[in-house]
Amino acid sequence: xxxxxxxxxxxxxxxxxxxxxxxxxxxxxxxxxxxxxxxxxxxxxxxxxxxxxxxxxxxxxxxxxxxxxxxxxxxxxxxxxxxxxxxxxxxxxxxxxxxxxxxxxxxxxxxxxxxxxxxxxxxxxxxxxxxxxxxxxxxxxxxxxxxxxxxxxxxxxxxxxxxxxxxxxxxxxxxxxxxxxxxxxxxxxxxxxxxxxxxxxxxxxxxxxxxxxxxxxxxxxxxxxxxxxxxxxxxxxxxxxxxxxxxxxxxxxxxxxxxxxxxxxxxxxxxxxxxxxxxxxxxxxxxxxxxxxxxxxxxxxxxxxxxxxxxxxxxxxxxxxxxxxxxxxxxxxxxxxxxxxxxxxxxxxxxxxxxxxxxxxxxxxxxxxxxxxxxxxxxxxxxxxxxxxxxxxxxxxxxxxxxxxxxxxxxxxxx
Numbered sequence: 001x002x003x004x005x006x007x008x009x010x011x012x013x014x015x016x017x018x019x020x021x022x023x024x025x026x027x028x029x030x031x032x033x034x035x036x037x038x039x040x041x042x043x044x045x046x047x048x049x050x051x052x053x054x055x056x057x058x059x060x061x062x063x064x065x066x067x068x069x070x071x072x073x074x075x076x077x078x079x080x081x082x083x084x085x086x087x088x089x090x091x092x093x094x095x096x097x098x099x100x101x102x103x104x105x106x107x108x109x110x111x112x113x114x115x116x117x118x119x120x121x122x123x124x125x126x127x128x129x130x131x132x133x134x135x136x137x138x139x140x141x142x143x144x145x146x147x148x149x150x151x152x153x154x155x156x157x158x159x160x161x162x163x164x165x166x167x168x169x170x171x172x173x174x175x176x177x178x179x180x181x182x183x184x185x186x187x188x189x190x191x192x193x194x195x196x197x198x199x200x201x202x203x204x205x206x207x208x209x210x211x212x213x214x215x216x217x218x219x220x221x222x223x224x225x226x227x228x229x230x231x232x233x234x235x236x237x238x239x240x241x242x243x244x245x246x247x248x249x250x251x252x253x254x255x256x257x258x259x260x261x262x263x264x265x266x267x268x269x270x271x272x273x274x275x276x277x278x279x280x281x282x283x284x285x286x287x288x289x290x291x292x293x294x295x296x297x298x299x300x301x302x303x304x305x306x307x308x309x310x311x312x313x314x315x316x317x318x319x320x321x322x323x324x325x326x327x328x329x330x331x332x333x334x335x336x337x338x339x340x341x342x343x344x345x346x347x348x349x350x351x352x353x354x355x356x357x358x359x360x361x362x363x364x365x366x367x368x369x370x371x372x373x374x375x376x377x378x379x380x381x382x383x384x385x386x387x388x389x390x391x392x393x394x395x396x397x398x399x400x401x402x403x404x405x406x407x408x409x410x411x412x413x414x415x
Contacts, residue, residue, distance in 0.1 A: 003028045004056070004110040005141065008097050008127070010034070011046035013165050014116035017154050018143040019053045020161050022114060026141075029056040033104050036062040037093050038178030053163065059104050064178060067096055068236045072179050075275075075309070077223040077326050077333075079283050079302050082310040085256045086268065087275035089180025094123050095314035098130035105138055112139035119145035122261050126312035133315035172199055178239055180272035191267040195255060202243060202271040206250035206344030213342035214249050215349075216242070218281045220337070223330030225278055239274045247273035250344035261311055277346060281337035284348045289332045289355040298329055 005022050009015045009032035022028045032050040034043060043060055050058045071092040074080075080088050101113040113131055117124035119142070128140045143149075149157070158165050171186035183199050197205045219227035226232060228241050246252055252273030258266050287295060301322050308319045335353025339346055361370045 002026075003112065004031060004108060005029070005112045005114050006031045006033055006101055006105045006108060006110045007055075007114040008033055008035075008101055008116070009046065009050055009055075009058075010116065011041065011049050012116070013151070013154055013158065014118075014144050016049065016053065016163055016165060017149075017158050017161075018114060018116050019050070019055060020163060021143045021147065021157075022141065023054065025143075026112075028112075031055060031057045031059070031104065031108050031110060033059045033061070033101060035097055035100055036060070036064060037067050037096070038064050039176045049164075057108065061100060063096060063100065064236055067093065067178060068239070071096055072239070073224050073235060074323055074326070075179070076225070076278055076282055077330050078305045078322075079279050079286075080306050080309060081279065081302075082306045083256055083258060085254050086258070086270060086310075087180055087254075087272045087279060088306060088309050089177055089270065089272060089275065090123065090175050090182050091126060091310050091312075092179060093177045094126035094312070095130045098127045099134060101127070102131055102134045102138065106135065110138075112141055114141040114143065116144055117142050119148070120260070120262060120264060122310065122312065125261050126314070129312045130315055178236070179275050180270050183269045183271070184266075188267060188269050191257065195253075195269050199269065200253065200271055203247045203252045203273055204250050206253075209248070209250035209343050213340050214245070215338060215340055216245055216277065217336055217338045217350075218242070218278065219335070220282065220285055221334050223282065223286075223333040225281070239278070242277050243274035245273075246277040246341060246346070247271070249341035251341055251346050252276045253344065277339065277341075280346055281339060281348065282333070284351060285333055285335050285337050285353065286329075288335065288351050288358060289353050290329060291357065294329055298326070301325060 003026050005026065005028045007015060007018060007022065007030055009019070011034070019030050019032070022030050032055045034046050034050075036043060047058050047060060075088055075092055080092075082088055082091070097115075101115075104110075105113050115124070115127050117127060124142055124145060128142075131138055131140050144154070155165070157163075172183050172188070173185040175182040181202055183195070186199075187193055188195055188199065217229050218225050219230070224235060225238050225242075226235075228238055233241065243252075252271055252275070254268075254270040254272060254276070256268055258268045260266055286298070290298070305319065305322045305326070308314070308316050308322075313319060332355040334355055335351065337348055338350030340349045361368060
């Protein structure tokens with residue numbers, strides 16, 4: 001009896017040659033799975049390509065709502081940015097793909113799942129670790145990695161096997177979903193060179209953006225955006241709207257050096273207009289409603305949360321624990337943030353919340369102030385107490401050391 005393997009299928013070169021390779025090497029029945037994460041691919045065409053390659057069955061799932069609710073929303077609440085810049089778009093999508101691979105494998109009675117990740121990137125870790133955490137009995141196969149194929153070898157193999165490859169004039173390798181678009185290869189592999197404008201689709205080059213600024217108001221409830229410019233919308237539709245508006249003003253290009261898990265430094269370029277805008281607004285609202293202690297500790301939590309997601313540890317118990325803490329802090333993160341968008345720049349220019357810890361009567365310098373300035377004297381006395389004592393002690397020690405070791409008289413030159 002032949003083995004049955006479920007392959008995460010994008011319709012591209014890597015996964016197309018993987019179908020034939022799995023059929024030949026494992027004498028396997030291959031079942032393909034394609035997820036709609038908002039990447040705007042022609043899913044019908046992908047299904048036709050899979051069946052043309054002889055797959056036993058093909059599954060197509062629209063998981064956009066699930067992606068938003070269970071992955072993007074936690075990332076918003078966590079201000080999820082790896083390296084302080086990358087909004088984890090691809091990293092968030094991979095554990096969802098792995099989860100659905102396991103579900104379909106169990107439904108189909110498969111013994112293994114497969115994916116098209118290479119041995120150089122982070123995605124192999126994200127999928128492998130999640131699959132094995134969900135169902136340790138499933139084997140995980142990565143043909144491109146296991147065969148150590150280069151792209152040239154894949155193309156040659158495809159020609160030999162009569163595999164029709166989707167024609168593309170793009171010199172870039174693209175991965176995209178609702179939350180962001182990753183762009184690699186071609187001239188981007190030279191970190192000294194500015195990314196060409198033809199690399200971008202979602203973001204207008206800042207120099208070509210409108211010459212007058214635009215404004216955008218986001219409303220939040222429990223740390224999640226619920227309205228754009230006063231109009232209520234589902235999170236899914238809101239992300240699409242913000243992406244279009246912010247991208248039109250040149251907002252959302254990320255260009256950074258990353259340290260991949262496998263030890264490789266890579267130059268990564270992303271488009272993430274919605275993620276960049278929403279996280280900026282969310283963070284500012286938090287600064288209005290959370291205490292300084294909550295903010296300081298949450299910043300440490302956010303860094304660890306982003307690292308766990310980036311490094312493929314979505315199923316790590318620590319991530320669940322951090323999510324619990326983060327959700328607790330979000331109960332008061334309600335309000336509105338007004339942003340100014342101009343030539344690729346984004347700046348918060350207005351903020352309001354019923355839960356605001358900012359109180360005008362305390363902050364104002366006019367006669368309406370209720371703050372008793374005389375209270376500051378005692379506070380300063382106690383606040384600097386240990387610092388003053390330490391400074392005095394250091395001064396006394398310096399004085400004693402100088403007295404114990406008097407300066408030597410300079411030697412007289414011999415005439």
